[in-house]
Amino acid sequence: MSGLYLLALIGVWLLVGWVIYRSWRRWQPQEAKRKVFHLVAGLLLFSLWFGGAFWEVAGKKMYWDAQVRKLCAIDGGVKVYETVKLTPEIYEYYAGRNWVLPDKSDAKSSDEYFYEDDIIYYHRKDPQVTRSLTRVIRRSDGKVLGEYIRYGRGGGDLPGPWHGSSFSCSDITRSPSFEKSIFTKGGK
Incomplete structure (x- = not known):
């Protein structure tokens, strides 16, 4: 079709x-x-x-992809403000969950660490360009342990029934990941 x-x-x-x-x-x-x-x-x-x-x-996608690359080079990526040494049991618990921490709105009072996300729209029309900021926060003192800034473009294709294309900063799921940059395995 x-x-x-x-x-x-x-x-x-x-x-x-x-x-x-x-x-x-x-x-x-x-x-x-x-x-x-x-x-x-x-x-x-x-x-x-x-x-x-x-x-x-193709032109508007190429233009916004270049803008995303430029913004990624300026301030995209991982920034670690404090590393936390976890006991081997807690480290393995988080590693077993693939380092999925709860979001601030879903975090329970027993969760020691949680994510806080902010999204800023640089261009809302087609294509959409966003800046995503993810922070890991320690509940006990509210300190930001690290943040991950990512820019991305979505859409900008010919109109039609298919899914739009996307482009973003390089992925950080390879080792060391965002969470592994903050949390390290400590001794007992």
């Missing part, structure tokens, strides 16, 4: 391009100055038509 939709979009684009071309060809001036103007106007229309199509299909 999405293939037919894409073919219909291409067909409409080609049809409108053909109508513009036929209109341009119908007007044939006789004077040299008008012929030059006619040619320049045709090249300008051609450039606008194909440039606009390129911008819609």
